[in-house]
Amino acid sequence: MSDGPIRFHRVGGILEVTIDRPKANAIDLATSRQMGKLFASFRDDPALRVAIITGAGEKFFSAGWDLKAAAAGDAVDGDYGVGGFGGLQELRDLNKPVIAAINGLCCGGGLEIALSADMILAADHATFALPEIRSGTVADAASIKLPKRIPYHIAMDMLLTGRWLDAAEAHRWGFVNEILPPEKLMERAWELARLLESGPPLVYAAIKEIVRAAEGQDFTTTMNKVTKRQFKSVDVLYSSEDQLEGAKAFAEKRSPVWKGI
Numbered sequence: 001m002s003d004g005p006i007r008f009h010r011v012g013g014i015l016e017v018t019i020d021r022p023k024a025n026a027i028d029l030a031t032s033r034q035m036g037k038l039f040a041s042f043r044d045d046p047a048l049r050v051a052i053i054t055g056a057g058e059k060f061f062s063a064g065w066d067l068k069a070a071a072a073g074d075a076v077d078g079d080y081g082v083g084g085f086g087g088l089q090e091l092r093d094l095n096k097p098v099i100a101a102i103n104g105l106c107c108g109g110g111l112e113i114a115l116s117a118d119m120i121l122a123a124d125h126a127t128f129a130l131p132e133i134r135s136g137t138v139a140d141a142a143s144i145k146l147p148k149r150i151p152y153h154i155a156m157d158m159l160l161t162g163r164w165l166d167a168a169e170a171h172r173w174g175f176v177n178e179i180l181p182p183e184k185l186m187e188r189a190w191e192l193a194r195l196l197e198s199g200p201p202l203v204y205a206a207i208k209e210i211v212r213a214a215e216g217q218d219f220t221t222t223m224n225k226v227t228k229r230q231f232k233s234v235d236v237l238y239s240s241e242d243q244l245e246g247a248k249a250f251a252e253k254r255s256p257v258w259k260g261i
Helices: 029-044 067-071 109-115 131-135 140-149 152-161 167-173 182-197 201-214 219-227 232-238 241-251
Strands: 006-011 014-019 050-055 060-062 098-102 105-107 119-123 127-129 178-180
Touching: 006 029, 014 029, 014 182, 050 060, 050 182, 060 109, 098 109, 098 182, 105 109, 109 140, 119 167, 119 182, 127 167, 131 152, 140 152, 167 178, 178 182, 201 219, 201 232, 201 241, 232 241
Parallel strands: 014 050, 050 098, 060 105, 098 119, 105 127, 119 178
Antiparallel strands: 006 014
């Protein structure tokens, strides 16, 4: 399906979202708000279990914030919609896996969107940068996230100089999971999405909630919240039919059937 600059379609429990805004798949306020609504619907739809986000064409995943729109009056600090810029960065309680399939240039806000995914696949010609320094602004979300994902000095190099990384270097520093030939990128993204779709959604939710909380807490505090079932997703999991199904399937030496209840 197509809805303006965002194309999407769903197959079973998988939602594929494509940024299609030629020529660089840059994102203005209206596009960001549209993405937020789409990802909020993904979050709230119990039938959807995994999302893939990619860019249209072979050259650009996304160049991030649309500077031409900004020059025409789109405020940088405007209303990006639910989920913040690109719909993912600040979307609360998104407890489902998201895969970013980087099909080309990925910079600025585009890279920040990719960093909001749980796994990142990249075509072998993909490139990455945070060029905000050159336009006199700050890559705010990347300044928070990137030093936690890759070595501090590499993150600061990217933030302070705006230099470009190729896919091989991005993989070496650990923020790209896999590098693939361009023609294999979406095939691999869907293969991974189908694997995740077949897994236990309540466990995924618990993992994501725990990981988010652990970013701002010490180990003991977070672990105590897990054992005391103070995370909503953990409490739901430990009281679920799926929890019992996992144990039964193991004892009966069969594949579990996850219902998400």
